[in-house]
Amino acid sequence: MSVASGAETGTYAQTIVDLEKQYLLQNYSRHPLVLHRGDGPYMWDVDGKRYLDFIAGIGVNALGQNHPRIVAAIAEQAARLIHTSNLFYNEYQGPLAKRIAEVSGLARTFFTNSGTESTEGSLKMIKAHGHDIRPDKYEIVSLDNSFHGRSIGALSITGQPKYRKDFEPLMPGVKFVPANNIQALENAVSERTAGICIEWIQGEGGVLPLDPAFCLRARQLADQYDALLCFDEIQCGVGRTGKYFGYQLSNPAVMPDIMTAAKPLACGLPLGIISANERAAKSIRPGMHGSTFGGNALAARVALEFFDILDGLLPSITRVGDYFRAQLRELATRYRFITEVRGYGLMVGAELSIPGKAIVERAMQEGLLLNCTHETVLRFLPPYIITEAHVDEAVLILDRIFQTL
Numbered sequence: 283m284s285v286a287s288g289a290e291t292g293t294y295a296q297t298i299v300d301l302e303k304q305y306l307l308q309n310y311s312r313h314p315l316v317l318h319r320g321d322g323p324y325m326w327d328v329d330g331k332r333y334l335d336f337i338a339g340i341g342v343n344a345l346g347q348n349h350p351r352i353v354a355a356i357a358e359q360a361a362r363l364i365h366t367s368n369l370f371y372n373e374y375q376g377p378l379a380k381r382i383a384e385v386s387g388l389a390r391t392f393f394t395n396s397g398t399e400s401t402e403g404s405l406k407m408i409k410a411h412g413h414d415i416r417p418d419k420y421e422i423v424s425l426d427n428s429f430h431g432r433s434i435g436a437l438s439i440t441g442q443p444k445y446r447k448d449f450e451p452l453m454p455g456v457k458f459v460p461a462n463n464i465q466a467l468e469n470a471v472s473e474r475t476a477g478i479c480i481e482w483i484q485g486e487g488g489v490l491p492l493d494p495a496f497c498l499r500a501r502q503l504a505d506q507y508d509a510l511l512c513f514d515e516i517q518c519g520v521g522r523t524g525k526y527f528g529y530q531l532s533n534p535a536v537m538p539d540i541m542t543a544a545k546p547l548a549c550g551l552p553l554g555i556i557s558a559n560e561r562a563a564k565s566i567r568p569g570m571h572g573s574t575f576g577g578n579a580l581a582a583r584v585a586l587e588f589f590d591i592l593d594g595l596l597p598s599i600t601r602v603g604d605y606f607r608a609q610l611r612e613l614a615t616r617y618r619f620i621t622e623v624r625g626y627g628l629m630v631g632a633e634l635s636i637p638g639k640a641i642v643e644r645a646m647q648e649g650l651l652l653n654c655t656h657e658t659v660l661r662f663l664p665p666y667i668i669t670e671a672h673v674d675e676a677v678l679i680l681d682r683i684f685q686t687l
């Protein structure tokens with residue numbers, strides 16, 4: 283179906299919305315916005331209205347839309363070879379895994395299609411590791427307020443009742459502790475612990491960076507009890523914070539045994555990773571895990587192209603992110619309902635003392651896309667290509683909205 287022209291476009295958007303209402307599972311509460319095309323950090327809806335995109339497909343569209351090198355790589359690869367399954371080799375998984383090893387310090391990678399699938403695989407690694415040691419070594423320690431995905435396994439280690447409640451009982455053997463509470467962590471970890479799972483920055487939970495001292499203690503406890511330490515970098519990884527991975531923000535870096543990542547890896551094509559050191563990787567032996575689509579030629583090729591571009595972008599992610607936080611803090615001096623501004627690089631959260639939903643809706647009307655998480659946190663995950671000028675444009679819109687509250 284093509285886009286209708288002129289006066290009919292409003293009707294066209296409504297047709298799309300109505301079809302979804304009739305034929306899709308009604309699990310999403312979407313904004314009434316039908317997007318049609320994009321260019322850099324801007325997108326246009328089917329009625330031709332322009333939006334500055336400061337959520338980037340929830341942290342996925344790292345290079346915005348229509349990046350010439352990504353478009354060229356997709357077109358060239360799609361014309362040549364898209365998918366082979368993992369019965370055979372393609373030319374890109376090996377080079378991409380090598381690149382990931384170089385920037386992450388983790389020796390081996392498994393390719394998936396989403397964050398949740400990466401979480402699932404990491405849980406299997408953790409379980410198999412424990413199983414190799416003792417039958418009763420299957421417990422997993424995770425954090426309150428965490429988010430690791432929507433499958434049964436991922437929900438089992440997700441520390442937010444609202445996501446879990448309709449699907450109980452979930453996987454047994456999971457203990458939750460409050461983030462940054464070292465004493466609670468020490469109490470929870472034992473000989474029965476097979477793994478400790480941590481988001482270096484809790485994203486869905488409200489853009490909450492963990493205390494490096496807490497992560498370091500998790501590392502020490504994992505070593506002491508022969509458990510695997512897994513960092514979920516699905517939202518904060520792959521350049522988002524201005525470092526390749528969030529755990530590299532602390533100096534020296536607290537290294538995980540397993541790291542999961544996904545969102546920006548292939549600039550909008552589905553691709554996730556589970557990267558592991560040799561100690562963790564050896565828990566998965568031939569036949570124990572697999573994926574039909576994971577790491578197909580198209581997605582892996584695009585990710586390689588993306589890593590080439592990302593190398594040069596990291597300094598501006600840090601610079602523009604710092605500038606953005608400074609501008610938001612300036613707004614906070616004038617609008618007392620902004621109680622905290624936090625994050626690293628282009629993972630930015632503004633905590634409010636009022637609900638954020640109405641602000642997100644107003645921003646959309648004013649041509650700015652963002653998101654609200656945890657009811658009161660405005661979350662910004664803009665594309666890595668934005669400049670200070672885009673920040674100024676976004677802050678101007680926010681300022682205009684805040685004046686009316």
Ligand SMILES: Cc1ncc(COP(=O)(O)O)c(C=O)c1O
Pocket residue numbers: 340396397398399401429430431432481485486514515516517518544545
């Ligand atoms: C930290 C974290 N883990 C896991 C996931 C699940 O990823 P996906 O939605 O790609 O399955 C998300 C998604 O937002 C996430 O932020």
